[in-house]
Amino acid sequence: xxxxxxxxxxxxxxxxxxxxxxxxxxxxxxxxxxxxxxxxxxxxxxxxxxxxxxxxxxxxxxxxxxxxxxxxxxxxxxxxxxxxxxxxxxxxxxxxxxxxxxxxxxxxxxxxxxxxxxxxxxxxxxxxxxxxxxxxxxxxxxxxxxxxxxxxxxxxxxxxxxxxxxxxxxxxxxxxxxxxxxxxxxxxxxxxxxxxxxxxxxxxxxxxxxxxxxxxxxxxxxxxxxxxxxxxxxxxxxxxxxxxxxxxxxxxxxxxxxxxxxxxxxxxxxxxxxxxxxxxxxxxxxxxxxxxxxxxxxxxxxxxxxxxxxxxxxxxxxxxxxxxx
Amino acid sequence: xxxxxxxxxxxxxxxxxxxxxxxxxxxxxxxxxxxxxxxxxxxxxxxxxxxxxxxxxxxxxxxxxxxxxxxxxxxxxxxxxxxxxxxxxxxxxxxxxxxxxxxxxxxxxxxxxxxxxxxxxxxxxxxxxxxxxxxxxxxxxxxxxxxxxxxxxxxxxxxxxxxxxxxxxxxxxxxxxxxxxxxxxxxxxxxxxxxxxxxxxxxxxxxxxxxxxxxxxxxxxxxxxxxxxxxxxxxxxxxxxxxxxxxxxxxxxxxxxxxxxxxxxxxxxxxxxxxxxxxxxxxxxxxxxxxxx
Numbered sequence: 200x201x202x203x204x205x206x207x208x209x210x211x212x213x214x215x216x217x218x219x220x221x222x223x224x225x226x227x228x229x230x231x232x233x234x235x236x237x238x239x240x241x242x243x244x245x246x247x248x249x250x251x252x253x254x255x256x257x258x259x260x261x262x263x264x265x266x267x268x269x270x271x272x273x274x275x276x277x278x279x280x281x282x283x284x285x286x287x288x289x290x291x292x293x294x295x296x297x298x299x300x301x302x303x304x305x306x307x308x309x310x311x312x313x314x315x316x317x318x319x320x321x322x323x324x325x326x327x328x329x330x331x332x333x334x335x336x337x338x339x340x341x342x343x344x345x346x347x348x349x350x351x352x353x354x355x356x357x358x359x360x361x362x363x364x365x366x367x368x369x370x371x372x373x374x375x376x377x378x379x380x381x382x383x384x385x386x387x388x389x390x391x392x393x394x395x396x397x398x399x400x401x402x403x404x405x406x407x408x409x410x411x412x413x414x415x416x417x418x419x420x421x422x423x424x425x426x427x428x429x430x431x432x433x434x435x436x437x438x439x440x441x442x443x444x445x446x447x448x449x450x451x452x453x454x455x456x457x458x459x460x461x462x463x464x465x466x467x468x469x470x471x472x473x474x475x476x477x478x479x480x481x482x483x484x485x486x487x488x489x490x491x492x493x494x495x496x497x498x499x500x501x502x503x504x505x506x507x508x509x510x511x512x513x514x515x516x517x518x519x520x521x522x523x524x
Numbered sequence: 525x526x527x528x529x530x531x532x533x534x535x536x537x538x539x540x541x542x543x544x545x546x547x548x549x550x551x552x553x554x555x556x557x558x559x560x561x562x563x564x565x566x567x568x569x570x571x572x573x574x575x576x577x578x579x580x581x582x583x584x585x586x587x588x589x590x591x592x593x594x595x596x597x598x599x600x601x602x603x604x605x606x607x608x609x610x611x612x613x614x615x616x617x618x619x620x621x622x623x624x625x626x627x628x629x630x631x632x633x634x635x636x637x638x639x640x641x642x643x644x645x646x647x648x649x650x651x652x653x654x655x656x657x658x659x660x661x662x663x664x665x666x667x668x669x670x671x672x673x674x675x676x677x678x679x680x681x682x683x684x685x686x687x688x689x690x691x692x693x694x695x696x697x698x699x700x701x702x703x704x705x706x707x708x709x710x711x712x713x714x715x716x717x718x719x720x721x722x723x724x725x726x727x728x729x730x731x732x733x734x735x736x737x738x739x740x741x742x743x744x745x746x747x748x749x750x751x752x753x754x755x756x757x758x759x760x761x762x763x764x765x766x767x768x769x770x771x772x773x774x775x776x777x778x779x780x781x782x783x784x785x786x787x788x789x790x791x792x793x794x795x796x797x798x799x800x801x802x803x804x805x806x807x808x809x810x811x812x813x814x815x816x817x
Contacts, residue, residue, distance in 0.1 A: 246622070252621070252622045252625070254625075300801075300805055304804075304808060306621060307559060307621055307764075308804065308808055310621075310625070311756070311760055311804065312801065312804045312805075314753075314756070315757075315760070315797050315800045315801050315804065316797075316801065318753055318793070318797050319794060319797035319798065319801065322792070322793035322794045322797060323794060325793075326789070326790040326791075326792065326793070326794065327790055441749075442749070442752075442753060443632075443749055446561075446626075446629045446632075449622070449625075449626060449629075450626065450629065453622070453623075453626055482640070483637045483640065483641060484637075485633040485634070485636055485637040486633070486634050486637035486638065486641075488633055489630040489631065489632075489633030489634035489637070490630070490634065492626060492627075492629070492630035492633070493612070493627065493630045493634075496616060496623050496626050496627045496630065497612075497615045497616065497627070500619065500623060
């Protein structure tokens with residue numbers, strides 16, 4: 200607990216200082232990391248803690264990005280706090296009915312149903328040009344932060360300074376809230392549901408209700424991440440809701456390791472920087488990413504964090520052996 | 525009336541191709557309990573290889589009229605990728621299904637770039653070679669003979685697959701393995717070999733589907749991920765693991781798409797997902813499935 204707080208604060212301090220040292224480009228990648236980090240914290244509550252693999256989480260990411268587009272572009276609401284509020288409310292309004300239907304099922308059926316809902320939303324975004332802008336998507340305008348418009352700044356400065364810190368703040372708050380959640384009785388119940396839903400039910404855990412709550416929280420986190428993504432690129436496009444995007448979200452989670460709290464955050468960071476550096480070297484970056492995924496799935500199913508933990512345990516073991524000699 | 529029949533035949537043609545891929549998905553799921561997201565990638569691989577095979581064969585003196593055999597040859601020849609891919613999947617059979625899904629997702633990424641490496645990013649097509657077979661019918665109602673041949677081929681595969689599973693010794697071994705892997709192994713069935721054969725068969729159904737569709741549609745890099753969701757809709761509607769379900773599911777999706785495109789284009793894919801969701805909610809085992817949620 201203490202170690203986690205120290206590591207977390209150190210990471211936060213380093214990230215907060217980054218705009219003073221780094222070039223704009225890596226900062227925009229970090230911004231992408233903040234967005235995916237939030238989405239993955241939510242996804243892992245569902246997947247890692249509750250044991251439900253959603254293959255439609257991209258739906259909520261897209262919902263967040265489109266909320267930002269509709270607010271700033273169509274309604275002229277530029278306050279980012281208002282955008283966040285709209286995104287959260289929309290996510291809840293969608294997640295409750297969808298979740299009610301989905302959490303009746305587990306394993307592969309849950310995955311398929313969430314995939315179907317994600318694709319349903321994708322084809323809506325894709326085909327209803329008049330409402331959604333079709334395959335071109337919708338532009339997202341620059342929001343004001345805490346009432347400040349920053350209109351004197353160019354886009355890059357806005358994104359890499361005020362918006363960067365704002366997004367980092369959101370990720371920090373989101374991380375702390377999630378930490379409290381998974382270490383609360385609620386989180387313990389979720390793990391119990393994952394390990395043995397029947398036993399949990401006998402012990403008085405309301406399995407479906409808790410699954411639904413986890414589903415809604417995951418949706419809200421993804422939508423908040425989605426608003427960040429939309430503002431970063433200035434565009435909400437239907438590909439955000441496509442099933443391969445959901446696949447990438449799970450890829451990131453497993454890359455970092457879904458059995459640990461920090462795994463998804465590590466996975467998001469590694470995925471984004473790896474993908475970006477591969478894309479600058481080769482047009483066949485998918486091939487390399489695919490191979491990385493194969494190696495992770497086959498050899499390191501507990502992800503990078505699991506690997507690090509195993510190495511640490513081994514080093515400690517060696518030291519102990521050395522002392523014993 | 526003629527346009528109605530046109531749409532109908534277009535839908536059935538699409539259903540025939542979808543059935544082939546979905547049948548592969550069903551076989552693999554039925555026996556190995558793995559949802560193979562890469563089935564669409566096999567389909568794309570079949571399409572690209574089909575184009576190259578036909579181009580090569582025509583350049584080497586194959587009469588134009590026999591191009592269908594070059595396509596079938598390409599589809600069947602791609603069976604060689606089945607065993608190595610199955611060997612890779614073997615590493616995760618005992619793991620959580622999340623890992624199995626992810627491993628096939630990795631294959632989707634890898635195969636897409638292999639296609640890009642070999643054939644480039646631009647769509648490829650065969651021209652209208654398939655019109656060499658002429659058309660059937662008169663006046664407003666004419667259908668390319670090629671389309672009818674593909675529909676007939678899919679029907680043959682459906683019947684053949686059914687007979688193979690029901691009547692042959694290997695089919696029985698296969699169904700026994702699907703029913704209970706442990707007991708089958710105890711009774712002396714070489715489960716590993718059954719898995720290799722089933723997966724290869726599933727692969728070939730996908731590559732054959734891709735090879736057969738390519739004379740009528742261009743091969744593109746997007747076709748794999750687009751087809752997966754349709755094949756997935758087919759198996760959900762029909763019921764996971766059932767070949768008969770794949771026939772019904774493919775017809776439902778193929779016809780619904782064809783009619784939606786003609787009458788309410790906005791609903792092209794939307795209608796399919798609505799049906800998928802309805803089936804999952806009211807009859808999660810699908811119309812012909814027996815697996816309970």
